[in-house]
Amino acid sequence: MKRLVMVLFLVGVVAASRGLIPWQLVFAPLLGLLIWSIGIASFGSLNRGAAHIPDGPPEAVDPDERVTYTCTGCGAEVLLLVRGSAMPPRHCGEKMHERREVRSTRA
Numbered sequence: 001m002k003r004l005v006m007v008l009f010l011v012g013v014v015a016a017s018r019g020l021i022p023w024q025l026v027f028a029p030l031l032g033l034l035i036w037s038i039g040i041a042s043f044g045s046l047n048r049g050a051a052h053i054p055d056g057p058p059e060a061v062d063p064d065e066r067v068t069y070t071c072t073g074c075g076a077e078v079l080l081l082v083r084g085s086a087m088p089p090r091h092c093g094e095k096m097h098e099r100r101e102v103r104s105t106r107a
């Protein structure tokens with residue numbers, strides 16, 4: 001396919017340089033191929049799926065540790081009980097900030 005495009009492009013360049021065809025007929029198909037390849041590449045990224053979805057099962061958080069996530073945008077705070085992935089959750093369109101508190105062993 002690439003070889004055919006190159007041959008057609010070279011034939012078009014020769015024909016356009018001799019004035020047989022306008023230059024638009026040489027570059028318009030190349031622009032179309034570029035737009036087509038960008039569209040196919042963007043659909044390919046949708047086909048691969050989201051990278052943030054974890055592979056393994058969710059894990060319970062250590063009971064001696066209190067993990068909270070805070071949103072800097074609105075101040076919402078979330079207590080984590082079960083960890084699904086290492087990525088922090090998002091709120092207000094941004095990643096939430098993780099805060100870990102370890103339970104004191106002194107009684």
Ligand SMILES: [Zn+2]
Nearest residue numbers: 071074091092
């Ligand atoms: Zn928020």
